[in-house]
Amino acid sequence: MTKWQDVAPEQLLAIMERGEADASQIIDVRETYEWDYYHLDRTTLIPMNTIPGRLDELPSNKPLYIVCAHGVRSEAVCRYLEGQGYSGLHNVSGGMAAIASLRNFQYD
Secondary structure (H helix, E strand, O other): OOOEEEEOHHHHHHHHHOOOOOOOOEEEOOOHHHHHHOOOOOOEEOOHHHHHHHHHHOOOOOOEEEEOOOOHHHHHHHHHHHHOOOOOEEEEOOHHHHHHHHOOOOOO
């Protein structure tokens, strides 16, 4: 049984709007150049390849929402974090491309 689940982009935006998650809980695992192109306010950039060395920055007692460009890297990070003992993990399905689409921004 996995300790992570998919969350729709609409759900993440609603959670953010209600203030139910802060920047330490919404982790963008894309590369810096992707972040610079388009990102959400009140999120934290931790590129996927730096996650293992930055676990101390991830709260283990709160839900985490992991986002990337399309949902593939974020799923891999959820699997990795699950293996490190994290729970309450959420993979944002469709990633920033889906979020951008909801906001009428042409992501790619």
